[in-house]
Amino acid sequence: MAADAAIAVYKLxxxxxxxxFGHLLVEGAWVTIQLALCSLFVGLLLGLLGAAAKxxxxxxxxxxxxxxxxxxxxxxxxxxxxxxFFGSSxxxxxxxxxxxxxxxxxxxxxxxxxxxxxxxxxxxxTEVFRGAMQEIPKGQREAAVALGMTAFQTxxxxxxxxxxxxxxxxxxxLFLVLLKDTALVSVIGLxxxxxxxxxxxxxxKEPFTFYLAAAMVYLLLTCISMLGLYLLERHANRGYQxxx
Amino acid sequence: MNWTWDVIFENLPKLLDGAxxxxxxxxxxxxxxxxxxxxxxxxxxxxxxWLQAFPFAYIFFFRGTPLLIQIFLVYYGxxxxxxxxxxxxxxxxxxPYWCAIITxxxxxxxxxxxxxxxxxxxxxxxxxxxxxxxxxxxxxxLRRIILPRAFGIMMPAYGNEVILMxxxxxxxxxxxxxxxxxxxxxxxxxTYTPLEIFLAAGIIYLIISALIxxxxxxxxxxxxxxxxxxxxxxxxxxxx
Numbered sequence: 001m002a003a004d005a006a007i008a009v010y011k012l013x014x015x016x017x018x019x020x021f022g023h024l025l026v027e028g029a030w031v032t033i034q035l036a037l038c039s040l041f042v043g044l045l046l047g048l049l050g051a052a053a054k055x056x057x058x059x060x061x062x063x064x065x066x067x068x069x070x071x072x073x074x075x076x077x078x079x080x081x082x083x084x085f086f087g088s089s090x091x092x093x094x095x096x097x098x099x100x101x102x103x104x105x106x107x108x109x110x111x112x113x114x115x116x117x118x119x120x121x122x123x124x125x126t127e128v129f130r131g132a133m134q135e136i137p138k139g140q141r142e143a144a145v146a147l148g149m150t151a152f153q154t155x156x157x158x159x160x161x162x163x164x165x166x167x168x169x170x171x172x173x174l175f176l177v178l179l180k181d182t183a184l185v186s187v188i189g190l191x192x193x194x195x196x197x198x199x200x201x202x203x204x205k206e207p208f209t210f211y212l213a214a215a216m217v218y219l220l221l222t223c224i225s226m227l228g229l230y231l232l233e234r235h236a237n238r239g240y241q242x243x244x
Numbered sequence: 245m246n247w248t249w250d251v252i253f254e255n256l257p258k259l260l261d262g263a264x265x266x267x268x269x270x271x272x273x274x275x276x277x278x279x280x281x282x283x284x285x286x287x288x289x290x291x292x293x294w295l296q297a298f299p300f301a302y303i304f305f306f307r308g309t310p311l312l313i314q315i316f317l318v319y320y321g322x323x324x325x326x327x328x329x330x331x332x333x334x335x336x337x338x339x340p341y342w343c344a345i346i347t348x349x350x351x352x353x354x355x356x357x358x359x360x361x362x363x364x365x366x367x368x369x370x371x372x373x374x375x376x377x378x379x380x381x382x383x384x385x386l387r388r389i390i391l392p393r394a395f396g397i398m399m400p401a402y403g404n405e406v407i408l409m410x411x412x413x414x415x416x417x418x419x420x421x422x423x424x425x426x427x428x429x430x431x432x433x434x435t436y437t438p439l440e441i442f443l444a445a446g447i448i449y450l451i452i453s454a455l456i457x458x459x460x461x462x463x464x465x466x467x468x469x470x471x472x473x474x475x476x477x478x479x480x481x482x483x484x
Binding site: 071078079082083087090180181182183205206208211212215223 | 443
């Protein structure tokens with residue numbers, strides 16, 4: 001119902017006919033949303049791990065954290081998507097052949113897309129989390145140690161709940177970038193919004209109409225995300241309203 | 245899996261050719277982007293509401309949609325209209341090279357305009373009041389005070405934007421251009437060594453990023469040299 005209404009509004013506003021392909025775009029948008037949310041979840045975990053590695057006292061963990069952010073942030077996301085999709089088969093098959101399995105293995109485009117986007121998101125999130133963790137006064141951690149908490153307990157009880165509030169604006173920006181980067185996964189053949197638009201173009205030979213329609217859907221998703229982020233930030237800062 | 249170093253060294257000249265095209269795309273579109281961003285940013289900081297509307301919509305569209313869609317809209321989308329196909333612009337819009345440059349320039353202009361707006365608004369009010377008190381006209385004030393100051397303030401953020409554009413330029417490979425990513429993809433289609441070649445391409449991107457960061461450190465020092473002059477004597481004092 002909502003999809004029908006949206007298609008009708010689009011037709012009215014831009015006076016362009018989607019020729020019955022509107023539902024294809026709506027299905028694609030749903031795959032895009034799933035892709036973005038899955039990548040967000042895995043990416044947040046990678047970001048927390050990366051920040052923990054960078055702030056750890058272990059030199060090896062520092063080196064891994066630094067290498068991760070340096071390499072991933074200096075590499076195009078498209079290259080990352082392609083490397084993971086095409087490179088992973090070679091890698092997985094090599095591992096499988098060690099166990100005597102010699103059939104062809106390939107990651108599904110969705111899994112490869114989630115892997116690539118979450119690795120990219122995680123590298124930037126590492127920096128955001130690291131900055132936020134350093135904002136938390138040192139005295140709080142010392143107090144936790146004095147109370148006999150282990151490093152993990154300190155992290156879970158003291159650092160993490162406060163990091164959320166400090167990291168939210170930065171993470172919000174990263175999510176908006178992630179949402180747009182999902183379009184890159186169309187290159188490896190996942191039927192998300194961008195690819196569905198290309199499919200419709202193939203039938204109708206009207207590229208401008210369909211790419212513009214897809215662009216409008218991305219704008220709509222961006223607006224919804226911005227509203228959601230605003231509400232989340234307001235919720236996270238509820239204890240601070242009027243304090244400053 | 246057989247890791248082969250040879251395939252990297254054999255194809256290195258081709259990859260470097262691709263890197264050259266990548267640099268060319270980033271440089272030309274960057275220069276056009278800076279020029280386009282100036283009027284956009286100035287309209288955006290204007291006090292007149294109707295002047296603000298266009299840059300607002302422009303920036304909103306280009307920052308809110310994926311670069312891949314934008315490049316397809318220009319490269320494939322333009323051919324939908326007979327008006328464009330019969331116009332003098334068609335020989336340009338038919339070429340993937342110019343489509344990539346046009347798209348990247350329009351895209352980066354939106355981001356730079358937003359940076360420039362922030363920089364202009366963060367110039368201390370006193371400096372602009374002082375310029376007005378000296379009787380400077382708006383164009384003179386723009387040339388002598390506002391723009392030099394704004395460029396200095398936005399330089400670190402602009403460096404990041406150039407790096408993002410370098411990474412975004414990989415999308416040129418989706419419209420058949422043989423930039424660094426495109427070249428890597430063609431080599432892989434022939435040799436079936438995705439990990440080696442993509443890794444080599446990734447390292448070349450990394451080196452270019454490092455060079456860009458170094459360049460912007462120098463530019464930052466140049467634009468903000470008035471601030472260094474203030475700091476140096478303090479250093480000397482500390483030594484005594």
